[in-house]
Structures are given as structure tokens and as C-alpha cells.
Amino acid sequence: MKLLIISDIHGNKEALDVVLDTPYDEIICLGDLVDYGPSPHECIELVQQKNIPTIKGNHDNAVASGFDCGCGYECELPLS
Secondary structure, three states, rough: OOOOEEEOOOOOOOHHHHHHHHHHHOEEEEEOOOOOOOHHHHHHHHHHOOEEEEEEEHHHHHHHHOOOOOOOOOOOOOOO
């Protein structure tokens, strides 16, 4: 079985697309989908569409809660 573990995507959708082209049987995301890169919303949407189990990273938590973790996040997502 091939387990693909991804993390620290930080809004880099191009890199995420390349990694997801890797053959795998199971996948898990260890968080930090947002911050730094140009496409945080697209990364979140893709992970949700693919139903990838995801752990909330410190950058994700900072954006979701509005808490300043010292991460320097720049993406504000609507709370739903």
C-alpha cells in the first residue's frame, strides 16, 4: 500500500497538483494548507473536493480563528 502524506502546502496549488499526481492508495494531510503562497482558497477547496483527511496546522488555526500565532498569515477565510 502506498501512503501519501502531505503537509505545509502553504497556498502553493501548483505544487499540490504535482504531488497529487503521484500514485497512492491512501492520503492524509498534516495541515498548513494556507499562508505564504498565492492560492490558499484553491488548496483548501481541492483538499475538500478530494475528501482528504486533514489535521489543522498552526497556520490553518491562525487563519480560521483570527489568532495571531506569529505565523505572518495573510489569508482571511470566512468562518462558516
